[in-house]
Amino acid sequence: MAKRIDYYDDPDAPAANSLVPSVNVVVTNDAGDLLMIRRTDNDNWAVPGGAIDLGESIPQAAIRETLEETGVLCEITGLSGTYSDPRHVILYTSDGEVRQEFSLVLVGRAISGEPTPSDESREVRWVPREQVTSLRMDRSMRMRIEHYLSGTSSPHIG
Numbered sequence: 184m185a186k187r188i189d190y191y192d193d194p195d196a197p198a199a200n201s202l203v204p205s206v207n208v209v210v211t212n213d214a215g216d217l218l219m220i221r222r223t224d225n226d227n228w229a230v231p232g233g234a235i236d237l238g239e240s241i242p243q244a245a246i247r248e249t250l251e252e253t254g255v256l257c258e259i260t261g262l263s264g265t266y267s268d269p270r271h272v273i274l275y276t277s278d279g280e281v282r283q284e285f286s287l288v289l290v291g292r293a294i295s296g297e298p299t300p301s302d303e304s305r306e307v308r309w310v311p312r313e314q315v316t317s318l319r320m321d322r323s324m325r326m327r328i329e330h331y332l333s334g335t336s337s338p339h340i341g
Contacts, residue, residue, distance in 0.1 A: 185277030187224040189321045192270040199272045199283040206245040207232030207324075209331045210257045210291040217315050217328070218293065220252055220304035228318035230328065231304075232286070245289045253307045254299030257291035263331045264288045264339030271323050288327050288339075 190196030207230050210218040219228050231252040235244040242259040249257050264287075271284035298307035310318065315328055330339045 185224060185275065187222070188274040188276065189225070189323060190272050190274065191268075191322050196272050197274055197281045199269070200279075200281050202283050202285050204235045205233055205286045206235060206241060206248060207286055207288045207327060208245045208249050208257065208259070208291045209263055209288065209328065210249055210253075210255060210293055212293045212309055214309075214311075216309035216311050218249070218253055218255055218257075218298065219308060219310045219315065219318065221306035223303055223305045225321070226305075226319075227324070228320045229324045230288075232288075233303075241287055242289070245291065249291065250296070252301050252304045253296070254301070255296040255307075256294045258294055259289050259291050261290040262287070262338045263290050264327065264341070266323065266327060266339070266341055268323075268341060284323060286327075288331070290331070 209230050220231055221228050231249040233248040235241060245259055246257060249255060266284055266286045269283050273282045300307050312332060
């Protein structure tokens with residue numbers, strides 16, 4: 184099975200060979216819970232997201248990726264942060280691609296649908312805010328979520 188391996192500030196990490204603009208979305212419901220997925224490629228928890236396709240706007244990609252991975256339709260309500268640290272690279276074992284981190288993290292509100300697993304998510308569920316950081320996740324995802332949860336009014340730029 185193809186895997187995703189995240190490296191951060193690791194001298195043994197492979198050199199990046201691509202840069203792919205992507206989005207992640209912190210989606211909340213009326214109770215304030217966060218929509219979380221357990222990824223099939225590394226078994227870590229994350230907010231939904233993925234690459235922006237040619238011909239798509241940033242919000243369109245965010246809505247599409249969220250729906251594909253979770254079964255939940257959302258609307259985009261804001262920007263939580265930008266993440267482009269070259270010390271974070273992601274190896275995709277299926278083809279040897281090594282991406283430098285490049286992610287825009289948006290904020291969204293659920294409109295309809297029920298959490299439903301997909302090819303990319305083995306589990307999808309609403310998680311209360313106070314329980315989110317207890318889930319197993321990659322360091323960069325934890326940083327993104329903690330920034331959102333901090334309630335800082337200005338987006339993270341990094």
